[in-house]
Amino acid sequence: MLSYNFDYYQPKSIDEAVGLYQTLKAEEKKPIYYSGGTEIITLGRLNLVKTGAVIDLKGIPECMEYTLHNHQLIIGSALSLNTFEENRLFPLLTLTSKEIADYTSRNKITLGGNICGQIFYREAVLPFLLTDSYVTIAGPNGIRKAAINEIFYCTLQLEEGEFLVQIATEEKFLMAPHLSVKKRKQWDTGYPLITVAALKKDEEIRFAFSGLCPYPFRSKQIETILNNQDLSYKDRISTSFQYLPKPILNDTEGSSGYRMFVLETTLTNIFSVLGGEEK
Amino acid sequence: MNSYSANRLKITLNINSEMYEKEILASDTLLSVLRDKLGLTGAKPGCLNGDCGACTVIIDKRPMKSCMLLAVEAFDTEILTIEGLKDTPIQRAFVEQFAFQCGYCTPGFILICHALLLTDHHPTNEKITTWLSSNICRCTGYQEIENALRSVINSLPLE
Structure with a gap:
């Protein structure tokens, strides 16, 4: 109450x-x-x-839209996360969102609510960062569209009075090879430690992270290093760590050192699934 | 546009196929309205944080945590609480399989099981785990609860 x-x-x-x-x-x-x-x-x-x-x-039709139109998947911000479990048009989104909270809560938590929330994790944004999606935002100055990778920095950078209406993702990304790995400290249902989402496009793997820092992020600098085929997987991972944003979370769910350890093993696992031959 | 001022407002809720008209506040959660205004105390206040599932009700055939829902959001929906279930297979199974100890989590668990069976008579193991993970039993009687659900599933004809 x-x-x-x-x-x-x-x-x-x-x-x-x-x-x-x-x-x-x-x-x-x-x-x-x-x-x-x-x-x-x-x-x-x-x-x-x-x-x-x-x-x-939730009474605004555009915020409840879920359609493929002109080779773009349009997703309304007020759709519940379970929508993506039931309608699997974007498998990476399904895989990522079904690890958020629990099944019953996902009937209530919405895409926009998760992305624009205050909690650290906000994993629902990861698939959109990886697919160079576009957001539609409404506010006192009308409706504007922006690339999510330009407007999501720590949080979705909304002006006063604005709200997220929709996210559009190009169809060419929807079925790309992908993986989303969520690690918890305890069991399958504990609070999150870190989530790493990855998507392979044009022979390069894109990475986005949640739970490592106090905000989700994708870093082009880190991706460049992780895709450097002149290095072994192990060297790519250790080199990329120099460019991680700060601070690394250090709380009751896990120390910063433990998070880094889990990140290293998670990235190694992702390479083994999506990475192909190691030089 | 639907709008409700901060003052007391009159709302009609469809609960267990009965219409209840009550004065509430816009900020009242459904859980508090059910328990404090309507005397339907089957939905239990547990964590009040959306974690434990003791307050689970079914809204338009979907399980929802009533502590995480404003009562005004439930306007024009069909709400089912534990009081609306009468001698259903899952209730009988909970008794037969000893699927409760203190009983505090039982209404929530019965309702999530009931909601699952409404949508899928033969859910996969993964689906059973996913749905049941929404609720917490502090007596840790999970195995018996799952046994109760599976006993109902096993009694249903294959489609």
Whole structure:
């Protein structure tokens, strides 16, 4: 139960949602866009998120879209993660999202909610970073499109009053060889330690990481080293570690040293599956 | 647009095929409305954090954690709580297989099993594990719970 009350709105269009945000902001309600709402409810219960109004995006058709159109897969931000388990048009997304939280929670957690949340992990963004996807964002200045690799830096860089509407992924990436490995400290259901997602395109492997730093990331510099065929897999991995962003997480789920150890073995496993011959 | 002000609002919820009209707050979770406003105490408050599954209900045939859902979000849906199940195969199986100890997690486990059987009469082992992993039994009676589910699955004709 939340310790405070708020207004609840469920607009039926993008314009209505954006207009509502501006109105509620002017009324000093500190509005928040609400999709699955699990993080808002969880943090709200602890008084770590406080708002006077939530704007539920699940009534907006564009946010619920899931279609292949003009060789692009269009995915609405308010779709629940289990949508991708039931409709496997993008197998890497299915593989990654089905490791987030648990089955019942995934009926509530949405794609946009996971990507725009505050938790470290936000694994749902990894497949989109690997596939050079594009995001559609709505806000007071209208609708804009941006390459996710240009706008996702630690978090999705949204301006005040903006929200994520859709993500578009080119069809050519959907069936590319891929792997997503999630490591936990304990069992199959414990909290995450690290997740590494990988996708092979044009004989190069792309890598994206979650749980290693306080944010998910993909690094072109690290990818270049990991694909350097003049080096052994072991040397590629150890060299790439010099370019990892900081800080490496060091918490009750795992020390930074343990995370690095797990990362090394995970990358080795990914090479054995996707890497082909080692020189 | 549906909008509900922060003041008390009147909402009608379809729970166990009965219509309940109640005054609630927009920030009330479904769990608190079920228990505190409607007296339906079968859904249990456990972690209140979406981790344990003791508060599981079925909404439009999908299991949902009622502590992670605003009651206003459940407007215009069909809600099924443990009070709405009467002598179903999974309930009988829980008794026959001794699939509970303290019983606190039992409504949530029965409902997730029931939801699984609504969608799939013969789920794979992976699917069973995936679904049951949503709930926690602090008495650690997992084997008996899985046995109860499998006994119902085994009693159903192959399609």
